[in-house]
Amino acid sequence: MGLILITHDLGVGGDVDKRIAVMYAGRIVERADVFDVYGRPGHPYTKGLLDSIPRLDQKGETLAAIGGLPPNLTRIPAGCAFNPRCAYVQDVCRHDPPPPLREVGHFRFSACHFAELLLTDSPELEVTQDADVVEHETNLHVLEDRPPGTTIPGDAGIGPEVSGGAMGGGGGA
Numbered sequence: 132m133g134l135i136l137i138t139h140d141l142g143v144g145g146d147v148d149k150r151i152a153v154m155y156a157g158r159i160v161e162r163a164d165v166f167d168v169y170g171r172p173g174h175p176y177t178k179g180l181l182d183s184i185p186r187l188d189q190k191g192e193t194l195a196a197i198g199g200l201p202p203n204l205t206r207i208p209a210g211c212a213f214n215p216r217c218a219y220v221q222d223v224c225r226h227d228p229p230p231p232l233r234e235v236g237h238f239r240f241s242a243c244h245f246a247e248l249l250l251t252d253s254p255e256l257e258v259t260q261d262a263d264v265v266e267h268e269t270n271l272h273v274l275e276d277r278p279p280g281t282t283i284p285g286d287a288g289i290g291p292e293v294s295g296g297a298m299g300g301g302g303g304a
């Protein structure tokens with residue numbers, strides 16, 4: 132008998148799954164045996180999910196988070212859909228077609244241009260954007276996306292230069 136468990140909590144998945152497929156914006160971005168994924172993720176989104184699981188040995192430390200919000204599925208970003216939130220984004224990620232899911236190791240598949248560098252912890256793979264900056268930028272896009280006259284709870288005090296913005300942008304929902 133087979134069982135497919137769909138969860139947003141990788142901590143749960145690790146307890147019961149043998150193989151894991153990680154999805155982002157409606158596509159599988161990583162697929163592998165669960166121990167391989169937990170030992171060394173081969174996609175930055177998977178890495179972000181794993182880094183954000185609370186751990187008992189990190190008491191008192193700030194929990195890592197993936198900056199920004201999931202994309203609006205009617206306006207998925209060009210290139211790699213994860214690029215507005217990815218810590219390792221490069222120009223190729225924004226301008227080339229979305230990277231296909233490809234084999235990057237023994238029974239390991241990743242849809243990242245730089246999966247091999249991530250898997251080998253290569254110093255060539257540099258962090259290019261900060262989660263706090265992504266969070267801030269996304270919040271501004273969300274404000275710009277809303278129709279004039281609508282309000283978002285908790286945004287009192289934000290100046291008129293962003294509160295009356297036009298439709299557009301792509302901060303996601």
Ligand code: SF4
Pocket residue numbers: 174175176211212213214215217218219220221224230242243244245246
């Ligand atoms: S292709 Fe680029 S933006 Fe997408 S996950 Fe890989 S490094 Fe990040």
